[in-house]
Amino acid sequence: MMSGVLIRNTWYVAGLSGEFPKGSLAGQVVAEKPIVLWRNAAGDIAAFDDRCVHKRMPLSQGRLLADGLLECAYHGLTYDGSGRCVRVPAHPDGHIPPAAQLRPVPLVEADGLVWVWPGDPAKAAAVPPPRIPELADPMWDSRDVGGAMAVPANSLLLIENLLDITHFYPLHDGNIGDVENSRIPVRVEEGTADGNRYIGTVREVENYRQPPYLAEYLGYEFVDRRHTHFLLCPGLTRVEMRVWPTGRKGDSAAERGYVILHTHTPVDRRNHVWHLIILMPKGQTCRSDPQKPAIDHFVETFPKVIAEDRWALERQQRMFEFPDDGYREVFLRPDAALRRARLMLARTERAEAPEPEAPEPASRAAE
Numbered sequence: 001m002m003s004g005v006l007i008r009n010t011w012y013v014a015g016l017s018g019e020f021p022k023g024s025l026a027g028q029v030v031a032e033k034p035i036v037l038w039r040n041a042a043g044d045i046a047a048f049d050d051r052c053v054h055k056r057m058p059l060s061q062g063r064l065l066a067d068g069l070l071e072c073a074y075h076g077l078t079y080d081g082s083g084r085c086v087r088v089p090a091h092p093d094g095h096i097p098p099a100a101q102l103r104p105v106p107l108v109e110a111d112g113l114v115w116v117w118p119g120d121p122a123k124a125a126a127v128p129p130p131r132i133p134e135l136a137d138p139m140w141d142s143r144d145v146g147g148a149m150a151v152p153a154n155s156l157l158l159i160e161n162l163l164d165i166t167h168f169y170p171l172h173d174g175n176i177g178d179v180e181n182s183r184i185p186v187r188v189e190e191g192t193a194d195g196n197r198y199i200g201t202v203r204e205v206e207n208y209r210q211p212p213y214l215a216e217y218l219g220y221e222f223v224d225r226r227h228t229h230f231l232l233c234p235g236l237t238r239v240e241m242r243v244w245p246t247g248r249k250g251d252s253a254a255e256r257g258y259v260i261l262h263t264h265t266p267v268d269r270r271n272h273v274w275h276l277i278i279l280m281p282k283g284q285t286c287r288s289d290p291q292k293p294a295i296d297h298f299v300e301t302f303p304k305v306i307a308e309d310r311w312a313l314e315r316q317q318r319m320f321e322f323p324d325d326g327y328r329e330v331f332l333r334p335d336a337a338l339r340r341a342r343l344m345l346a347r348t349e350r351a352e353a354p355e356p357e358a359p360e361p362a363s364r365a366a367e
């Protein structure tokens with residue numbers, strides 16, 4: 001029985017750039033690593049182990065001083081932007097122990113996202129986080145729909161939810177879902193891009209009657225549609241919806257759609273933080289009100305869909321607390337992608353496990 005995954009040697013989204021304004025101090029736990037994030041007055045952001053080198057007090061509970069230094073809340077050790085301790089109030093002679101240096105956490109800020117690497121820092125340089133060109137494109141609007149959502153479930157449960165959208169019926173029946181969606185054939189694609197393994201699903205359908213929610217976001221009642229869900233790295237899934245009026249597939253003048261980024265950043269084995277970022281081309285308006293941007297309507301209505309998913313994920317997670325007692329999962333045909341994803345993530349996690357210690361050689365006396 002699979003009880004989720006926890007991978008450390010990968011990039012995770014700590015938040016959107018706007019969540020870390022100048023002069024801000026934030027504390028997070030990412031994949032069981034406590035991290036303090038700190039953006040100085042010049043706008044540069046850095047991340048360090050959140051534990052003060054003195055007595056493990058979380059530095060994110062300290063304060064940023066006017067001179068840009070970070071002071072620990074407990075005994076006042078003070079650190080500069082490189083993580084070096086520069087002041088020890090208990091040492092009037094100014095002595096700084098040479099080992100008083102915070103360990104940096106690799107960080108990349110790109111496309112308005114702040115990524116951190118909670119694992120072995122030496123491995124971070126080889127793999128860049130996936131890029132999201134639409135986030136930096138002025139022709140697109142974006143919104144972080146629910147903010148940083150704390151979900152009491154292993155992040156794999158959200159990944160599986162996204163790779164198998166046959167749950168649209170019944171979980172999302174009455175809004176984005178309908179049973180016809182579950183009958184659309186699924187193709188699985190996988191590969192590697194910039195060192196990140198990806199796995200995804202492609203669902204293509206013609207003359208599909210959109211449920212009213214989607215018709216309102218995208219216009220058109222009957223469409224040819226291409227809908228994809230790609231796990232681009234263990235911390236991010238990208239969803240693309242592209243529709244055309246029936247019979248006009250590929251006609252860019254009639255195309256409508258959206259991109260949804262789901263960031264799933266594990267806290268530990270039982271919790272993750274989820275951001276749902278919607279992106280729509282500027283100028284895409286509601287079907288019933290051509291004056292209203294469709295993205296505004298999405299932000300008003302999609303929280304109900306998110307709440308349904310959270311409801312399911314939390315309940316699934318609770319069932320992992322019981323002994324298996326012979327329980328076995330049954331796989332359906334649309335589960336192909338999530339099975340591949342589980343396998344890939346489990347292998348990645350196993351590869352991170354430290355080598356088991358060699359057994360003690362038996363002593364002669366015991367032979």
Ligand code: FES
Binds near residue numbers: 054055
């Ligand atoms: S624990 Fe930070 S100064 Fe003592």
Ligand SMILES: [Fe+2]
Binds near residue numbers: 161172305
């Ligand atoms: Fe869902």
